[in-house]
Amino acid sequence: MTIDTNRLTGYPPARIVFFTFLLLCFGSIASAQNTVVKIIPAELSEISGLFTSKNNLLFVHNDSGDTSRFFAIDVKGNLVSTLYFKGDPSQKHFGVNDCEDIAGGPGIVKDKSYIYLGDIGDNGSNRPYVTVYRFQEPNKFSSTMQIESEAVHLKYPNGPQDAETLMVDPILKELIIISKRQDTVGIYSTALFFKNKDTLTMKKQGSLFLPGKGLAKYVVSGDISRDGRQIIVKTYTNVYYWQRNGKESISQTLKRMPIKLPYILERQGEAIGFTPDGKAYYCISEGKNAVIYRYNLPNTSSKQVLPSRVRSSGKL
Template identity: 50%
Template sequence: MKIKHRYLYMLIVGAVILITVRMVSAQNQNTLQDAEMKETSGIAASRINKNTFYVHNDSGDTSRFFAINPNGQLKETFEFKGDAIDCEDIAVGPGPVKGKSYVYLGDIGDNHHERRTIEIYRFPEPEITSTQTAHLQANTYYLKYPDGPRDAETLMIDPVDKLFYIVSKREDSVGVYTAPLNASFTDTISLKLQCKLHFKGLPLLKWITAGDISADGKQILLRSYQDIYYWKRKPGEPVWKAMQAKPQELKHNAEKQGEAIGFTADGKGFYTTSEGKNAPIYFYQTPK
């Protein structure tokens, strides 16, 4: 995220979070160990590479993302041809070929509410082969909101109903939008507003900065700068409807600018991390 007076903003937000967040000791804490990972804004678990997570920087970076291990060590860098503007979240889920998994990188940031379309890049999930840089071919979805441009930092994939989920960031009541995974690459896709969610808290601190749906589609996470929200989904229930129920608020360690959250591949835990060089990466168990 790039805004005017960025560092003053980060200092204020960080100080308030340290005062107000419900602290708990994470089961494991490490740090992102490569200097190139300095504006981390999303994390997602690989489905085919054991103990591997994908992370990425937000605006100002080139068109790329990284594979890391749970200790935050870089495993491989993936570059692609594209004009990424502000990538804010990453997800892994199904795609056009049954039984194969895909990485989805959400170029969905729009601080000034001025983008006519947002983009999601899709890649067949790569196998980790070295610590070098690999080049991937991206397919690009172009999407627009039904109610005008807005900023968002949350991209989720529903593996059950085969839908994209995008949650807006800054409104007092944020919008939950969907689009089908099998949408065309040649047309601009109109997102559907499914519902709005209201979370308590101060402006800025309650902005929604990341989310994830577990690989089996049964669990949902959203995070703000201050809170982490968790839902369990009932069989046959749409994700957006499950999220209208009161969430469980999970205790967690304070992060200066936490903008990433993602389930482990088995759904038994989740990781969080934040912007900044050598940012901490925390692991927590999901509720029983």
């Protein structure tokens, strides 16, 4: 989601100044990584979420201003397919309002893989409900295709929230949404096995507090590994990592102190996702010159905060 500059103190250029300041602060770290990256297709200028399929395709989407569609690209950044779906008829112009994250996992048919797209952005915190779309993951692709969708409308138990993080818990079979803007954000959940066009009120599982102030700590994306054992949550400036114990809830896991993972600061990085084997993760930012970063997951057994150093897996 493009940052709501009305929430910044100062003039409209404050957004540019903020990210320029961060890049200057962290530029020496980023330039030292020697990571080779690939520029993504021009159609994807506002990437806000990503999910990696079993065959290593990246499903990605733009945020507010785009139509009811998402994209499949390969790890080299080549556009494989543009997938269109039937959105919300009440959104007359685009079919969606503000898609902010995408995730994958189980669904209503056993042993089938599903994609979940979260139309969950709400800058003004005034939407009566947000919507998550579910698609059966395709086996074959064409350059442009129509894909069948199901939708669930979700309400928060404590009133509308702005959110950019959607995750699928394959262990407890839940959709997880984490709010974005508060100093301590909320963790909300609902069952995966919804019926098409259901309207449900989510449960507030708990809260998450991360270090930082203001924009720097906004929660903008997250993912759960396919086995449900690893969780990553991204802010504009950091990537945090947790290992899960057994079948505990996601909120229970997130109560523990996270590990800080390698991350090259992006201009407006809002997308993160594990690789299918859970041994690495991808990050992509918004912007016409956005690139794909792949990070190998370091050894986290020491439970210590890690330095911001990227181990490149080679050319993307």
